[in-house]
Amino acid sequence: MSNAIHILGAGMHPWGKWGEHFTRYGVHAARAALAEAEVAWRDVGFISGAATMRCGYPGYVAGATFAQALGWQGAQVNTSYAACASGAQALAAARAKIAAGECEVALVIGADTTPKGFLKPQAGERPDDPDWVRFRIGITNPTYFALYARRRMALYGDTSEDFAAVKVKNAAHGAKNTNARYRKTFTAEDVAQSPVVADPLRLMDVCATSDGGAALVVCSADYARAKGKQHTPRIAGISTATPTFASATVEMPDLATDSTAAASPHSFRATLPLAAFEQAGIGPEDVDVAEVYDLSTALELDWMEDLGLCARGEAAQWLRRGDTRIGGKLPVNPSGGLACFGEAVPAQAIAQVCELHWQLSERAGERQVEGARVGITANQGLFGHGSCVIVER
Amino acid sequence: MTAAKIRPALEGYLTERDGKPHLLGSRCTACGTYYFPRLDSFCRNPACDSTDFEEVPLSRSGRLWSYTNAAYQPPAPYIPVKDPYEPFAIAAVELEREGMIVLGQCAEGIAVEDLRVGTPMELIVEPLFSDDEGDAIIWKWKPQAAGADA
Numbered sequence A: 001m002s003n004a005i006h007i008l009g010a011g012m013h014p015w016g017k018w019g020e021h022f023t024r025y026g027v028h029a030a031r032a033a034l035a036e037a038e039v040a041w042r043d044v045g046f047i048s049g050a051a052t053m054r055c056g057y058p059g060y061v062a063g064a065t066f067a068q069a070l071g072w073q074g075a076q077v078n079t080s081y082a083a084c085a086s087g088a089q090a091l092a093a094a095r096a097k098i099a100a101g102e103c104e105v106a107l108v109i110g111a112d113t114t115p116k117g118f119l120k121p122q123a124g125e126r127p128d129d130p131d132w133v134r135f136r137i138g139i140t141n142p143t144y145f146a147l148y149a150r151r152r153m154a155l156y157g158d159t160s161e162d163f164a165a166v167k168v169k170n171a172a173h174g175a176k177n178t179n180a181r182y183r184k185t186f187t188a189e190d191v192a193q194s195p196v197v198a199d200p201l202r203l204m205d206v207c208a209t210s211d212g213g214a215a216l217v218v219c220s221a222d223y224a225r226a227k228g229k230q231h232t233p234r235i236a237g238i239s240t241a242t243p244t245f246a247s248a249t250v251e252m253p254d255l256a257t258d259s260t261a262a263a264s265p266h267s268f269r270a271t272l273p274l275a276a277f278e279q280a281g282i283g284p285e286d287v288d289v290a291e292v293y294d295l296s297t298a299l300e301l302d303w304m305e306d307l308g309l310c311a312r313g314e315a316a317q318w319l320r321r322g323d324t325r326i327g328g329k330l331p332v333n334p335s336g337g338l339a340c341f342g343e344a345v346p347a348q349a350i351a352q353v354c355e356l357h358w359q360l361s362e363r364a365g366e367r368q369v370e371g372a373r374v375g376i377t378a379n380q381g382l383f384g385h386g387s388c389v390i391v392e393r
Numbered sequence B: 001m002t003a004a005k006i007r008p009a010l011e012g013y014l015t016e017r018d019g020k021p022h023l024l025g026s027r028c029t030a031c032g033t034y035y036f037p038r039l040d041s042f043c044r045n046p047a048c049d050s051t052d053f054e055e056v057p058l059s060r061s062g063r064l065w066s067y068t069n070a071a072y073q074p075p076a077p078y079i080p081v082k083d084p085y086e087p088f089a090i091a092a093v094e095l096e097r098e099g100m101i102v103l104g105q106c107a108e109g110i111a112v113e114d115l116r117v118g119t120p121m122e123l124i125v126e127p128l129f130s131d132d133e134g135d136a137i138i139w140k141w142k143p144q145a146a147g148a149d150a
């Protein structure tokens, strides 16, 4: 636990489709996190940014872009890119800097401005790029989510009604979150009436893309103690794992899995949390609350099983019993998840940790998970980026 | 009427054996790992440092691992084939010998209602799109006809 760092404050810019420069969201989130932490910007020794690839050069060097916007004060800087897992890498960089004794307080920050509509590949004929190839064949992001969802139906007997129930649950959670983009409750009927996008998934089963920003102020145990904040939530484990060959799940943007002709099959989603559990010295049975990457409703159920929160094939049973809603025995996505936020790539993994911070420090208001002491996040970035963070108090 | 000219929609993805279409993959000559699309640089098995590969036609039949469809027209570089757009089914097929799952569109006329996880599937070629130069063909999956060989 000697590497554990404390979270002093979290902040967000509300998610939406605001169309402003991403720096505006990042600075808003950073100032909110610094205010909650009662830390002055000048006291931050390290700024760890999560990059965005959609906002030009300032996005590639997001850490410095935010540092300049907040006012150059000489802090050390880093920028991480790991697709959807960028935020976890930025957090891991901050932990390493603090553990190395090179700084006491760090600011971790990610923000994005997204284009309207589908995320699509860059223009031009690029047959050497797997992302271009799969789009040429007509294989979009929802294709992959739908393949996983259909597989659950065949293996475990999950139904479209189960998937709709994930949306209904998360919408009820997100309706109480002022940072969420979609704050409307829905019924199973609403979901069933939305058009099919990729059978069996409907429009309301699949998450949108959003603008948003999230930030965390983290510090060493000594600093927390000196400030009288030693009881703030601690980051007890961070995994930024890569897959293990042979990866046996077909992953975006690939057309095929690894071959298991010479190596045994592995599931990336199931192996990526292991390092975080090991660092924290706990197991899935210790988890009280989870924020998982529900790019689709069905994927939330996969994550529950991959994290070991329930037995393989039983996630839908937990859902049906109400175990995963706030008030149940293991609330999943109390923030409302991607269902209510929409994805703001570099901010999203940070936003998951923000929610755990608020839950574990009893600042979650109407969304409060009573007595939560251990929380976990899970997320996976394109091209082999795992992200899993364990927070404890 | 002149016969439409045929070309592959993607170079180097398809081959033919005994008059039947196959996906063109590669195989590490040291450890036996298969690759699709072909790989000829470095074997990705962490237990193998081979750089030696042979081109191999992949199995042209397998079991349906999962399936879905594209209910809305995908964005470019997908090339629309019908106006108005008609959804097509997509299959993920598990090849036993290779130990891999390969995606592809389903054959013309196959809808999700015709599919079931575990169904034996076979590979065919059909146009992905057509233009002034003729048909650009691609591999597609369809449920195996009863009694058909692999």
Ligand SMILES: [Zn+2]
Pocket (backbone or CB within 6 Å): B028, B029, B030, B031, B032, B033, B043, B044, B045, B048, B049, B050
């Ligand atoms: Zn090899």
